[in-house]
Amino acid sequence: MLCALAAIPILIAVAVRLSSSVPPGRGPAFLDRITQNGLFVGVTAMLVSVPLFLPLTVGVVAGDTVAGEAGLGTLRYLLVAPAGRVRLLLVKYAGAVAFAVAAPLVVALVGAGIGAALFPVGPVTLLSGDSIGAAEALQRLLLIAAYLAVSLMGLSAIGLFMSTLTDVPVGAMASTVVLSVVSQVLDALPQLEWLHPWLFSHYWLDFADLLRQPIAWESFLTNALLQGGYVAVFGALAYGRFVTKDVLS
Amino acid sequence: MTRTWLRWMPAAVVPAVIAAGVLSGSLPASAGDPLPEKTPRQVLLMVAQHGEKSLSGTLEQTSQMGLPELPKAGAGSPETAWLELLTGPHTARVYLDGPEKARVQIMDRMAERNAVRNGDELWFYNSKDNTAAHAQLPADADGRHEARPGTATTPEELADKLLAKLDASTEVTVGTDVQVAGRSAYNLLLTPTSDATLVDSVAIAVDGETGLPLGVEVKARGQAEPAFSVAYTSLTLEAPDAAIFNFTPPPGATVEEIPVPDHKAAAALPPSDAAAAKAGKRPTVTGTGWASVLEFPAGAVALPGKAQGGAPDPATANPLRPGTSDPEGTRTVAAALLEQAAVAVPGGRLVSTSLVNVLILNDGRVLAGSVPLERLQAAATPR
Amino acid sequence: MTAAVPATELSIETTGLSKRFGHQLAVDGVDLAVPKGSVFGFLGPNGSGKTTTIRLMLGLAVPTGGSVRLLGEDMPRQLHGVLPRVGALVEGPAFYPFLSGAANLHRFDAADPHVPAATRKARVRSALERVGLTHAADKKVRAYSLGMKQRLGIANALLAPRDLLILDEPTNGLDPQGTREVRSLVRSLAADGATVFVSSHLLAEVEQICTHAAIMSAGRLVAQGTLEELRQGGQARIRVVTPDAGTAAEVLSRLGLSAATSPGGAAPGGGGVLYAPLPGAAGNGEAAPEAVVAALVAAGVRVRGFAIEQVSLEDRFVALTGEGFDVVQ
Numbered sequence: 037m038l039c040a041l042a043a044i045p046i047l048i049a050v051a052v053r054l055s056s057s058v059p060p061g062r063g064p065a066f067l068d069r070i071t072q073n074g075l076f077v078g079v080t081a082m083l084v085s086v087p088l089f090l091p092l093t094v095g096v097v098a099g100d101t102v103a104g105e106a107g108l109g110t111l112r113y114l115l116v117a118p119a120g121r122v123r124l125l126l127v128k129y130a131g132a133v134a135f136a137v138a139a140p141l142v143v144a145l146v147g148a149g150i151g152a153a154l155f156p157v158g159p160v161t162l163l164s165g166d167s168i169g170a171a172e173a174l175q176r177l178l179l180i181a182a183y184l185a186v187s188l189m190g191l192s193a194i195g196l197f198m199s200t201l202t203d204v205p206v207g208a209m210a211s212t213v214v215l216s217v218v219s220q221v222l223d224a225l226p227q228l229e230w231l232h233p234w235l236f237s238h239y240w241l242d243f244a245d246l247l248r249q250p251i252a253w254e255s256f257l258t259n260a261l262l263q264g265g266y267v268a269v270f271g272a273l274a275y276g277r278f279v280t281k282d283v284l285s
Numbered sequence: 286m287t288r289t290w291l292r293w294m295p296a297a298v299v300p301a302v303i304a305a306g307v308l309s310g311s312l313p314a315s316a317g318d319p320l321p322e323k324t325p326r327q328v329l330l331m332v333a334q335h336g337e338k339s340l341s342g343t344l345e346q347t348s349q350m351g352l353p354e355l356p357k358a359g360a361g362s363p364e365t366a367w368l369e370l371l372t373g374p375h376t377a378r379v380y381l382d383g384p385e386k387a388r389v390q391i392m393d394r395m396a397e398r399n400a401v402r403n404g405d406e407l408w409f410y411n412s413k414d415n416t417a418a419h420a421q422l423p424a425d426a427d428g429r430h431e432a433r434p435g436t437a438t439t440p441e442e443l444a445d446k447l448l449a450k451l452d453a454s455t456e457v458t459v460g461t462d463v464q465v466a467g468r469s470a471y472n473l474l475l476t477p478t479s480d481a482t483l484v485d486s487v488a489i490a491v492d493g494e495t496g497l498p499l500g501v502e503v504k505a506r507g508q509a510e511p512a513f514s515v516a517y518t519s520l521t522l523e524a525p526d527a528a529i530f531n532f533t534p535p536p537g538a539t540v541e542e543i544p545v546p547d548h549k550a551a552a553a554l555p556p557s558d559a560a561a562a563k564a565g566k567r568p569t570v571t572g573t574g575w576a577s578v579l580e581f582p583a584g585a586v587a588l589p590g591k592a593q594g595g596a597p598d599p600a601t602a603n604p605l606r607p608g609t610s611d612p613e614g615t616r617t618v619a620a621a622l623l624e625q626a627a628v629a630v631p632g633g634r635l636v637s638t639s640l641v642n643v644l645i646l647n648d649g650r651v652l653a654g655s656v657p658l659e660r661l662q663a664a665a666t667p668r
Numbered sequence: 669m670t671a672a673v674p675a676t677e678l679s680i681e682t683t684g685l686s687k688r689f690g691h692q693l694a695v696d697g698v699d700l701a702v703p704k705g706s707v708f709g710f711l712g713p714n715g716s717g718k719t720t721t722i723r724l725m726l727g728l729a730v731p732t733g734g735s736v737r738l739l740g741e742d743m744p745r746q747l748h749g750v751l752p753r754v755g756a757l758v759e760g761p762a763f764y765p766f767l768s769g770a771a772n773l774h775r776f777d778a779a780d781p782h783v784p785a786a787t788r789k790a791r792v793r794s795a796l797e798r799v800g801l802t803h804a805a806d807k808k809v810r811a812y813s814l815g816m817k818q819r820l821g822i823a824n825a826l827l828a829p830r831d832l833l834i835l836d837e838p839t840n841g842l843d844p845q846g847t848r849e850v851r852s853l854v855r856s857l858a859a860d861g862a863t864v865f866v867s868s869h870l871l872a873e874v875e876q877i878c879t880h881a882a883i884m885s886a887g888r889l890v891a892q893g894t895l896e897e898l899r900q901g902g903q904a905r906i907r908v909v910t911p912d913a914g915t916a917a918e919v920l921s922r923l924g925l926s927a928a929t930s931p932g933g934a935a936p937g938g939g940g941v942l943y944a945p946l947p948g949a950a951g952n953g954e955a956a957p958e959a960v961v962a963a964l965v966a967a968g969v970r971v972r973g974f975a976i977e978q979v980s981l982e983d984r985f986v987a988l989t990g991e992g993f994d995v996v997q
């Protein structure tokens with residue numbers, strides 16, 4: 037899964053390298069900057085992965101947490117070991133979180149690496165027009181990866197809850213991924229503007245605020261708060277469901 | 286079973302706690318002492334006297350005027366930029382340090398527009414197409430402002446003058462205190478006395494401590510939500526980091542030099558305006574106060590190519606057409622907006638918003654005002 | 669039926685245990701009493717509720733009614749105190765197919781926070797050795813045969829010293845050699861002092877290794893006790909071989925014994941076979957067996973064979989659970 041994610045920045049870098057030139061202002065933001073600065077491969081790859089690839093992989097991992105064990109039948113042996121239901125749930129969520137942290141990090145670092153290999157690396161122009169050195173740019177890249185990791189916490193909790201609902205892992209994965217798509221679609225409907233700040237995907241693309249000078253931390257904080265809320269709500273739901281669940285698989 | 290119910294408790298309690306937290310957070314914070322009572326004149330005086338020259342803050346602007354949203358940061362052209370700024374919600378960061386250093390950052394999605402002034406240097410930058418514009422201000426630009434005759438009034442005089450001017454058309458009151466960016470503020474309310482205008486009220490939030498205006502809210506008649514509002518969501522009254530005002534265009538950016546007219550030329554009318562006036566294309570004003578109607582003679586306003594024809598030419602009406610920074614493109618965006626928003630009315634077409642109506646007559650004249658359509662039509666018929 | 673055993677001497681005790689799935693009662697008021705140190709056979713045809721009962725005992729499912737005590741502690745309240753002392757095989761083995769047998773055991777053992785990690789390697793090795801899987805320890809479970817998985821499942825139950833082993837159909841899928849091995853394994857476990865609770869749908873298996881047994885049918889517990897008690901629960905009967913079956917039946921019914929002809933049909937020599945409950949048993953008349961023979965002979969019945977038969981546990985099992993392949997619903 038992480039390898040599939042790592043392929044995204046590699047594809048982007050190779051495609052840009054092979055194509056003649058990217059006209060400014062076309063395609064995903066930052067794409068036109070790649071030829072001037074390889075570090076933008078990481079940013080572009082993260083931007084491209086946010087709507088689908090990251091939620092998809094996180095949905096698969098989070099949806100598999102409990103339902104995967106139930107599907108294999110190993111859940112009953114873990115429980116009679118006894119692993120403890122709460123402990124098992126926490127360990128499983130920690131696993132999903134670890135993946136959510138690793139996934140954007142892999143995209144960012146592989147992107148920066150392949151970018152550095154194929155393109156020049158130098159000072160990075162921020163959205164505000166100011167330039168920062170490559171070292172600080174790498175820091176920003178890691179910050180964005182952290183932002184995306186936080187952004188995926190809520191989805192991971194939703195996946196965990198979905199995973200406690202069924203013994204069929206594919207069902208939990210699919211419903212989690214579908215939910216992330218639904219959330220993004222709702223976020224695009226202007227008629228539902230009142231709902232937008234409550235959608236877990238609402239701030240996903242605001243990682244761009246980390247590319248401003250000075251950094252606009254508001255979206256990071258708001259996003260973290262929102263994700264925290266989702267983790268609390270769906271964590272409590274997952275707890276309620278899993279602790280009372282009859283394990284019959 | 287009680288055990289089962291106990292285990293579902295967190296799932297019920299957590300959303301309840303969050304809901305309670307959100308509700309209590311969104312309630313108007315009545316914390317802090319109420320501000321001492323002040324008359325409108327005293328509040329205006331505070332504004333005139335306020336000495337806050339250094340600040341950094343975030344401005345939030347929303348508008349619900351019933352206009353379609355324009356693509357954000359679509360083009361760097363100043364002609365459409367103002368329209369775009371009026372139609373959608375925006376967040377901007379503002380940095381001020383004295384009169385000579387300022388920076389405004391309009392935070393678009395995945396992009397940013399900057400205006401930076403550092404002494405004589407003036408920079409504009411749009412990250413969307415990586416373009417910058419530079420202007421060198423005349424060295425005495427600010428000295429001139431202060432020396433201008435007629436402006437050398439004391440704050441008291443200024444407040445009195447303003448009140449006297451407003452008196453005929455507007456009721457000026459101070460409403461109940463409001464909270465803006467976490468600060469208690471006086472709420473200066475301007476309510477038009479005339480029924481003929483679309484404007485219901487204008488509310489200006491004035492910081493109770495410093496007199497700094499913190500926000501403006503314009504309400505239209507018959508609309509509960511403000512039609513237009515701009516206010517700080519956060520504010521620090523300290524000098525920002527000096528590095529913020531140092532701007533050099535990034536490598537690879539297209540830089541355009543804006544010629545600045547010299548002192549004498551600047552004192553006169555801008556060339557284009559002067560030309561327009563010579564050609565008899567200056568707007569005329571009928572009515573007074575809030576109900577004033579501006580009339581632009583035919584040809585004064587750039588209209589879409591087929592304005593009279595009705596159906597827009599799809600090729601020119603596409604607002605997303607690339608390369609909109611050329612004048613053609615500018616017109617295209619304006620035209621597209623017009624085509625989208627205009628409805629046919631007897632004698633022409635109407636662009637109607639909750640605050641302003643614009644009537645484009647079939648003969649090419651354009652009437653605009655914060656008044657209902659009937660008054661525009663009445664103003665259009667020659668007496 | 670059960671000899672009165674003090675509650676503390678019971679490894680498993682359920683009272684009125686019930687589990688409802690939708691409108692179907694899978695387990696219906698089961699009162700099990702499994703004495704400490706016994707090898708307890710839990711018999712019942714497929715679908716009679718054995719696995720469900722075991723899930724309820726292990727706290728995997730919450731009973732609709734009734735309660736479970738395991739090793740003297742309330743389940744599932746004391747689950748964390750009890751389960752480390754219990755090894756279990758529930759509804760067949762289940763493993764991560766992409767891990768080796770040893771890695772699977774490592775993983776399950778690591779799931780239990782109560783056991784020391786330091787001794788894990790040694791415990792896994794000895795558990796694998798006990799079920800004869802040492803040679804396949806590093807093979808991926810994907811490549812295991814059903815019997816090997818079954819052995820690995822038993823090894824998982826033996827990872828730590830246990831006071832109670834609950835094995836659900838442990839010989840499923842095993843070859844005769846494996847079945848024999850499991851039998852001796854169960855005996856050796858019992859010899860070590862553990863209580864072994866073995867469920868099975870095969871009577872022969874239970875008869876060979878168990879000291880106690882209980883019989884489930886359609887979610888209900890229909891009998892339990894020591895094997896001896898269970899056998900006695902069924903009555904002995906007399907078997908009469910005679911060509912004069914009609915007359916013999918008349919004589920027997922005169923004696924108050926309701927005779928039935930054998931389903932097996934004719935006996936060699938053209939005679940019929942008659943069965944009747946053993947006289948002297950409750951409510952079956954006063955005649956002693958020898959008096960029955962005398963009465964038959966006196967009536968001119970040509971008695972070619974006469975025997976008193978003890979009921980086999982199998983007959984008892986069939987009588988209690990019904991015959992044939994119909995899964996009891």
Ligand SMILES: Nc1ncnc2c1ncn2[C@@H]1O[C@H](COP(=O)(O)OP(=O)(O)O)[C@@H](O)[C@H]1O
Pocket residue numbers: 284689694712713714715716717718719720721996997
């Ligand atoms: N998850 C379940 N949902 C609904 N019914 C079930 C479920 N598991 C078992 N049952 C029903 O409960 C009854 C007992 O099943 P089980 O305990 O597995 O029998 P056994 O182990 O004795 O073969 C069966 O009739 C079966 O259909």
Ligand SMILES: [Mg+2]
Pocket residue numbers: 715718719759836837
């Ligand atoms: Mg079973």
